Amino acid sequence: MVFDNASASKTKLNLFMSMKKAFLITTVLSVLYLTSCDVLNQVSQVSNLTNCNFRLESVNQLTLAGIDVQNIKKTSDLNFMDAAKLTKAVVSQQFPLDFTLNIEAKNPNSSPAGITKLDWVLLIDDIEMTRGILDKHVTIPANNGSAIIPMQMHVDLKKALSGKSADAIINFGMNLASAGNKPTRFTLQLKPTITVGAYPVTYPCYLNVKTSFGQGAK
Secondary structure (H helix, E strand, O other), rough: OOOOHHHHHEEEEHHHHHHHHHHHHHHHHHHHHOOHHHHHHHHHHHHHHHHOOOEEEEEEEEEEEEEEOOOOOOOOHOHHHHHHHHHHHHHOOOOEEEEEEEEEEEEEOOOOOEOOOOEEEEEOEEEEEEEEEEEEOOEEOOEEEEEEEEEEEEEEEEEEEOOOOHHHHHHHHHHHOOOOOOOOOEEEEEEEEEEOOOEEEEOOEEEEEEOOOOOOOO
């Protein structure tokens, strides 16, 4: 059976809304066993989280093989020693790309939203680079308040770009650096968790986070 684009989008939206509803139902069932004011506050933060928006705000402290390449536009802009280090590093077992990816979370609700943990998947140019967990409590202020969540990223480009030539791997990293602090080629998939009492409640799907505010199901 073939669906037109409108039907496919409607089906995806309905699925996403059903997942959000299931997330809230799970929270309500958990809180039936718990009655403290603190727990009720945590439940409110879970509910508010479903309305929050996320975007990739900036990328900084970008290094290739330990060399600071933030805002470097091309290999010829490097000094001789750094260029030699890059050439030597790319033929070794690993070619590490390290940077800080800053996520901005905005809360339109009239009370705070909370996150206890974030499962994440990093993609660059739609290629999965790495994945991990940010085990940190974050509170997002109410009334369109925002919070910046800095995430330390470590990618082995030799592994992520397996099969590519040494020049292609270096160029990939340098092209990211030339974009300055704008993460236009990055996508981060997030799955937030918040603890209600002693029970972790995890969002039912990944959110695709790009450079503009908005949510989407994986």
